[in-house]
Amino acid sequence: MNMVKKYIAFFILCTTIASYSCNVVQVKKKADNQKIYLDPNNLERLGDSVRFDLTVILPNAMLLRNETYALFPYFKYDNETYFFEKKLRVKGDTLDVYSSVKLTESYTMPFVNGMENGSLYAKGEVSNNQGVRQYETEEVLVSTGIITTASLSQIGQYRGQEQYPVLGLWIEPYQQETVGMLSKNNFKDLKDAFSSYSGIPFTAKAPFLKVLEGPGDWTYKLKKLKALPSFGKVQREVLNPFVQKAVRAPWDGEGISDLQLSILSRSIRKGQVPADTLSENDYIRAVDMEPGWNEKEEILRAMVEVYPSAFAFNNLGFVFANKANRTRNTKDKNQLLENALFAFNRSNAIFENPYAVYNLGIVFWLWEDKFSAYNSFYRAFTLTEFDEIKKVHQAALGAVSIFNGDYRLAVIHLNNAEKSPVNLFNQGLANVLSGDYYNATIQFENSAIQNMSNGFPFYGLAIIAARNGEETKLYENLKKAITRNQFLRDRAAADYEFAAYHNKEGFKEVIR
Structure with a gap:
């Protein structure tokens, strides 16, 4: 009798194991049929982050009531992996066995350099009520590369131009x-x-x-x-x-001669004569006479000692900011930006003005702090009724809005900015990113007409051609862009706007 009981127990155990093994095989088969979708179709940098929605569709009757499915997304780049805290998760006892299930979750990750060439992966997992993993799906490649087109927006930063752009607002006296x-x-x-x-x-x-x-x-x-x-x-x-x-400037011939002024300003810069040897008007003339940034800095440093003013501190900060834009060494660049920040704050401490506040935005822009840059540009815009300065503020607000992903707001700002080559390019860029290719083409062409040596509008036209599948136009405009600008040549080779063409001979021939 005991022997019969043992046989029955063994039979039940074998049946259970077989049933479990069969179920695991079914789970594996169905889990491998999961479908993962990304919205938008390509990852895109918006401001300082990457935002997207991830959707997974699971087959019907994939889970038992006591099982849980979870999808784990992660992003690999430069031998690094960024893991998202949120998971797509569903329990079997909440599902209709006769229907498939669709799960969607929104994700955000901070963008860092190197991510543009990385890839988004996901892996599914089925576990029981005790949290014990029963099965893990294969790693799924969801998307490769990050589009960073919005980062092309410009406020005069150096990007392979023939000359370094001049950043910020310089205060002219006697206006x-x-x-x-x-x-x-x-x-x-x-x-x-x-x-x-x-x-x-x-x-x-x-x-x-x-x-x-x-x-x-x-x-x-x-x-x-x-x-x-x-x-x-x-x-x-x-x-x-x-x-x-x-507003009455000194009369011609008043004060010392240009030669005397040059000698005295040089002596002040060397510390050979006291800073108060020159009048405030003399300092203004001396700064205008010196073409070099270092010489301007030395004169303005002496000027703020004896004639501290919103004018002198702003223009000293202006010099620091432009020297920073011309400096490759990160430590030296940050020190110059710190100096600029200090000078602009001193200018605003005398009275808050639209020049120094705007220039603070330039410092934040160069520091990649686009949120603070936008706030400074907007504050500067509210501190003046002078139309020419307001146009400069509108242009900066438009450029930052592009970077932050608010393309319609960017277009509004740029419509009220001066129609310069840079602003027209930014306006075209905002139009492209909002899907308005017709107006984008017009703005890029107008930008190119004003400055045919600038490669950026042709690069914009190449992006439009790539998005429209116009391969001939793509190669034609891309060639014009990269022959005018080395920065764009280097960018094009890895730009995911052109991902569909990277392996084509025509594309390789253009960038070769």
């Missing part, structure tokens, strides 16, 4: 829109003059003083002052005389 920038005829002087003015009651002065003490350049302050009672009287008797004095 009505820059009234108050110098240490003489500054807003403190105006406030002092207004405080002693007896043409209106003391209580009526408070709103005027509040505006003068607040942020913004002269055009910004003047707009606010115009809304105050008694403005007409104050303008005639206080403001106009101040402005006329502030």
